[in-house]
Amino acid sequence: MRDSVRGWFVEYADRLTASDPGHSRIRMALSGVVGMGSALAVEFLLGVLTEAKPAGLLVSMMLGAVIAMMGTMALSGLTAGKAALTALFFPVAVGVGLTAGALVGNRSTLDLVVFVAIMFVAVFIRRFGRACFFYGFMMWMGYFFATLLHATVSALPGLLIAVTVSAAWVLLLSLTVLRINKNRALKATIRAYDAQARTVAREMVNVLESSPAEERRFEHRHGKLMSKQAGLAEAALMVEGWSEDANALPPGWSGAALRRRMLDSQHILDRAAGSAVALAGKDPTLVARARDAAEMMAQRDDVGARAAAEELAEMAGRAEAIDGDGWIPARHFALAVLGFLDLAQKALSPTDEADDDEFKPTAMLAMGNLPGSGAAFKDVPARGTRWNPAARLDMVTRQAIQVTIAAIIAIYFGRMLSDTRYYWAIIAAFVAFTGTATRAETFTKSFNRVLGTVAGLFASIWIANLTAGNVGLVIFVILASMFCGFYLIRISYAYMIFFITIMVGQMYSVLHEFSDGLLVLRLEETAIGAAAGILVSLVVVPLSATDAVRAARDAMFADLRDLLKGAARYLSPETSRPAVAETGPGTGGSAAAGSPTHPVPTEIAVAAPTASSPDGSDEDSDEESEEDSVPSTLVELDAKARALDDRFRQVALAAKPRIRPLVMGSRSLNSRRRLDLYNALAIRSRALVVGIRSKPVEHPEYAATACLSLAEVAERLMTTRPGQPMPELSKPLEDADTAILQSLPTSSGDFHGDTNVLRPLAHLHDLLSDIAVKPRNS
Structure with a gap:
């Protein structure tokens, strides 16, 4: 059955759906491509209307595309008013960087000092919220463009017009074609939850096909089953995040009611998973029928799964009469499967249970996703607080200091390698501290950046030879690379860098500067910047992964304590x-x-x-x-x-x-x-x-x-x-x-x-x- 075409299609469709709850990954990828691609066209049209020179037109197109790419992320999921207010300051943020770069000019030492200062400020202002996170990036990008292109003060008006047009365009996109329909996003997330539930059933099949006697194999499959259960909990958390907006909820539902339905569904699957683990290796006839029920449930054959579960329950009853092996977990498994199928049948039925007008989600979404480590561990202290005053600062300030020191190291060694391309080292050092919290995360991200650059280098050389001289094909490869990079970034940062390296190769091909040596130089500069980031994360106010785990563990025990005390209060409020x-x-x-009256x-x-x-x-x-x-x-x-x-x-x-x-x-x-x-x-x-x-x-x-x-x-x-x-x-x-x-x-x-x-x-x-x-x- 598993080898059938339908079974294969259902399995991989579920895996694809479960991997992207609410379509957040594909939405981000499409938004980036649409924003970047359309901005290129808009800036080109603006250049034609203003009769811009080819060199100036190319600069405006590149700057506008970059701002549009970042702008689509910054405006994602915001209301119309908040989006307009956020986009209003895009030209201001970029303009600060552009103006600073133009005023500094070609004075090398001052240029580098201001570059480092801009990086510090770009990270420092992240404390003021999501919008300032992107403003900092845009300010840094504006300075980068100004110094890279040796922009003059006289060129500023044209560049600022290009930025303003791009900001207005991306705002228009975010309010129209890229606007998120939260009701559809919630429905898509619920579908992803259901798909994840089916993948849990597939892992139950694997567990039932093994035996505790095969210790390593059984433990491996049990671990994968628990991992899928954790993935199911994450999908439920995302459902809860989208439920914050009452308008996103299905008719007749409240946020608390939907939360309760998800908890019930998870609990039933947890029971089925636990029973499958307990049943593995027991009576072969019971195991075989349980496996059939789990496989049918995984392949969305709910009618067949119900029949198999009912038969399993009857078999368990007969096994109980003769004190057979495994009848208890078999019965529990059958009842759990039947319970899940019953719940799935009425999944879209409205309910007024657990109504709560002041529903507050336990996890807030950030750009359609659960918060990352930066939000989770922002209050965890760094190592060395006894002797290092900087270690007592908040995380954002510490990271601003780390970025500054890493940038200085990257500039020093990067310029030793190349006086003109050292900015690649600066970029690698800067992004090493974006989206990371602990030194282990910084190391992993920097290592993946180098790994992705190495792999992308070979692909870029091969593709550049195929697209040479074909501008249309070059643009297609650039946009396709951007889409793939954004879509796969949450799987691995190395994939993002792989496709960015291909995109960079195409851009230099258009500029007639592409060469194998240039890409090798980019790899070397990237390695320098990554090494600087790793070194600084290890020795300058480092945040240990062990400390982060300890803080998260302690918070989990605190919530467990509160839950248990609340359960006691509800069960016996008078005692x-x-x-x-x-x-x-x-x-x-x-x-x-059995002695209820025993003294206390x-x-x-x-x-x-x-x-x-x-x-x-x-x-x-x-x-x-x-x-x-x-x-x-x-x-x-x-x-x-x-x-x-x-x-x-x-x-x-x-x-x-x-x-x-x-x-x-x-x-x-x-x-x-x-x-x-x-x-x-x-x-x-x-x-x-x-x-x-x-x-x-x-x-x-x-x-x-x-x-x-x-x-x-x-x-x-x-x-x-x-x-x-x-x-x-x-x-x-x-x-x-x-x-x-x-x-x-x-x-x-x-x-x-x-x-x-x-x-x-x-x-x-x-x-x-x-x-x-x-x-x-x-």
């Missing part, structure tokens, strides 16, 4: 800490099980200690701020569960350079294991929230006790350095274990009516225990 029997370590003892030890009734006071005491201000973040309603619990997904995304973002092969191809298994544990925490927390609102809890007082005990563990973990032994956590872990067991029947160790809440609590207990008891996992 702070109910009776928990004092028992020995481990299971909590059989004497306590005084020390257990104390509220969990806060980060500011581990001994249980706390200042009023800290207590108030913590209480403000504790959810008290189901809607707020939903929001906190989604916030945990975003926290895990930030942890994974910070840890990415540590778990992906770099130059030496190394991979940190411990980092991967820790990520899997944090991912599992988000999954089980989501299950807890869904379980709380699925049915009334039979023994809410004990579930509340377990929640508060686990909240104490999460709080202690967030105030403890990773790798540090935490024996003091054994007590709250035992309390949680005892409270969970007290909800079980005296005669049986199986869960009963409270299973939807107790099972995720038990899983959270095991995960937190694994992190606390095994420090390498923290």
Whole structure:
């Protein structure tokens, strides 16, 4: 079936859709090409009307195209008023750079000093918001053009007219053909979510085709399944981001209702994934039917998947009667598949559940995408704060200092190689600190820039020979390269640079300056700038990836603490800490099980200690701020569960350079294991929230006790350095274990009516225990 043409088409269509939620990548690529290409035509028409000289016309066209390219990104997703206000200052930003460059003239030393100062200011003003991020780039680009072309003061009016026309044109485009329809973007993101859900089902097939006996293969496939589940959470976060605008929502839906539907869908898929992992290697007949159901679900054969799941449920019932192997995960898998199919059938049906007029998304989108590391880790301090005052500055100021020093190094060594092309080294040093936060990210980006330049060099030479003398074909290659570069940049920065190198080769071909030696020189200058960026990121107020991971991990534990306290508040609002029997370590003892009236030890009734006071005491201000973040309603619990997904995304973002092969191809298994544990925490927390609102809890007082005990563990973990032994956590872990067991029947160790809440609590207990008891996992 998998080898059929339809199966192949569906699989790769889903993979393509899932890779670009909301069509943000293709939208950015098309916007860049349309903006750049049309601006070239507009500037050409302006030059013809003003009877500009060929040299001046070419300069105006290049400058206008660059401004249009950056302008389309700057105006993406803005309202008409904000877009007009932002575009109004495009000519101002470029004009500052152009004027500075023209006034400096050909005075070499002053030229370089001002260039470095412009770079510092361009980075420094990023603190004032998204618009200033692009203004800084445009100011830097204006100075670059002025110095590169040796612009004079007399040429400024013509250049400023070209910039103004380009800004007006790109504003017109952003308000018309490039305007984002948020309702369509949300629908496209939901389709991407569904496609990602189908890819999760495909990974379930792979897991079911393996066995725990094949340890390495099974662990690899299990890891890929968890990775797809994390991708599903990111798609859900993007759905939430687009839901901020009530006009984007489907009729009859609220943002909170859509969030709840996504949480329910994720929870069902999480159950199916967990059951598939538990079922692998069990009864071959059950595994085979489960595999069929998962494969049909992956190929969107929902009718066949339903039939297979129903048959699997019947087979599991027969296996239960003879105490067969694997009937429990088989039944859970079948029910999860049926639940997902039921939910998929009514995916577009309106609902008034979880209505909330003041919906606030847990993750705000930036240009149609989730925020990057710069936004996530802007408050993480750099290394060396004790002895280096600069390390105490905010991230934007630190990066401005880093860019300045890197530029000085790039200029010094770049000019030793070439007095005329050293600006390539400056560009490489400048962009090394754009979109990065940690020194590991800077290294990765700089390395990818060199890698992309090397690969693009050979492609550029070959393509330049094919397009030589054909202006139309050259323009097509330039625009196609721009499209491919923008579309693939989020997959790897190396792809972007590969296509930019091809584009640069075509531009120099038009200018009749193309040569193999010129591209080799560009590679050498790029390597100098990249090396300068890497060196500075390592020694000048460096931000460690380890510190970023620690900060994101601590924030995740803080949100987990708040979620657990909120769950306890919702489950048992009248009881702070109910009776928990004092028992020995481990299971909590059989004497306590099934004893709802067991007395409460005084020390257990104390509220969990806060980060500011581990001994249980706390200042009023800290207590108030913590209480403000504790959810008290189901809607707020939903929001906190989604916030945990975003926290895990930030942890994974910070840890990415540590778990992906770099130059030496190394991979940190411990980092991967820790990520899997944090991912599992988000999954089980989501299950807890869904379980709380699925049915009334039979023994809410004990579930509340377990929640508060686990909240104490999460709080202690967030105030403890990773790798540090935490024996003091054994007590709250035992309390949680005892409270969970007290909800079980005296005669049986199986869960009963409270299973939807107790099972995720038990899983959270095991995960937190694994992190606390095994420090390498923290």
